[in-house]
Amino acid sequence: MDATSKIETGADAGHGISFSEAFRVWLRVALLSIGGPAGQIAVMHRILVEEKKWVSESRFLHALNYCMLLPGPEAQQLATYVGWLMHRTAGGIMAGGLFILPGIIAIMTLSIIYAAYGKVWYVEALFFGLKAAVLAIVIEALVRVGKRALRNNIMLALAGIAFIGIFFFAVPFPIIIIAAGLIGYVGARSGRSEFAGAGHGNAKASDIDSALGDEVPDHAHPDTARTLRVGLFWAALWLLPVAAIVTAMGTANTFSQIALFFSKMAMVTFGGAYAVLAYVAQQAVEHYHWLKAPEMLDGLGMAETTPGPLIMVLQFVGFMAAYRDPGTLTPMWAAMLGGLLATWVTFTPCFLWIFVGAPYIERLRGNKGLAGALGAITAAVVGVILNLSIWFALHTLFRETTPVRAYGLSFDLPLLHSIDIPALVLAIAAATAIFRFKLGMITVLAGACVAGIALRLLGLV
Helix, strand or coil: CCHHHHHHHCCCCECCECHHHHHHHHHHHHHHCCCHHHHHHHHHHHHHHHHCCCCCHHHHHHHHHHHHHCECCHHHHHHHHHHHHHHHHHHHHHHHHHHHHHHHHHHHHHHHHHHHHCCCHHHHHHHHHHHHHHHHHHHHHHHHHHHHHCCCHHHHHHHHHHHHHHHHCCCCHHHHHHHHHHHHHHHHHCCCHHHCCCCHHHCCHHHHHCCCCCCCCHHHCCCHHHHHHHHHHHHHHHHHHHHHHHHHHCCCCHHHHHHHHHHHHHHHCECCHHHHHHHHHHHHHHHCCCCCHHHHHHHHHHHHCCCCCHHHHHHHHHHHHHHHCCCCCCHHHHHHHHHHHHHHHHHHHHHHHHHHHHHHHHHHHHCHHHHHHHHHHHHHHHHHHHHHHHHHHHHHHECCEEEECCCCCCEEEECHHHECHHHHHHHHHHHHHHHHCCCCHHHHHHHHHHHHHHHHHCCCC
């Protein structure tokens, strides 16, 4: 096998970590990745940085910053990035693919049950308990990442401003990230110590002790010819099926609409799922009439409480769209194909962004200006994660919210009389188990599921 083949297939293990061991770890990450991007990033950080020590803190945050700049689900792209660093292209495919596989299976199974039987009480009860526990995990993620990223008052201020901007004033996510990056770049170039990044020259001991160390792996060096090959390959995987469907069925066909609409979403979903779900819901319900508003909320509940990115709700939307307009197929077969098509055009571009851009981002890790920019973006991202955490808490602990739209403000205010007491009690119990008694995630999630079903049997939820 020549060197090029070896690099592209990931035939050798990265830094003594076998491919089979990596498979087991990535599967574990995937199964535990519940609760939206904040919880998923927390899971990866705990396992990859703290437990396994595969990558250093600075490298993890560097990769996260890049993924936050991309359209699509940042957590899935972060898994792909780290998998690629560890075991080349095959490692990236394995990590990114496994990250969404449990979610694909779970959403598909629940969609079939939903379409055939409607809401199932024990599934609802299980989700109820799960969401309360996930809220505690998300808060733990916020605390952990914040402690490491907000290392001085300027970074703390950036996080606070980012949170206020995105939560209270609905400032677009790209504007927040670009502004933070510019502030960090200028601050670093001007010599301000607050913006100094951990580059190659001043790597921490914990960075060097990680499996990858602080050096750029051989396969991570940029190569223009390779970039063109990789870009064309993944673009073809993404767009050729879309072109074939549209050509064969016409633009008015449901499958063509699914392929085109979700391909467009894959290119504009900056800021993760939360930033685009309102638009998707509006288009799916009001424009395409694929499903009704309550059904969209049910699908969101499935995605929030199953493994994988929250954007997996798009699989449910594609499923229901094809189920309602199956053409010559049976409704259930059409629905499954529609769900898988939506998933394909949503996630295939994620591999394109990582495999094309990651080598160039790795090369710039030692750049002083870029290190300052990404450090400031990290701080802003903490504010964004706080926003996501509060959004998740509002929809977990309160049954009703009211929109506030005045004097430039744009946020949802919870109605105190609608507080869900059982959910609050479960969330507090889960937080106590995590922070006070240091119980593992699996134990907490399993206990919450049992509690949810018990509360339903008692008629309390």
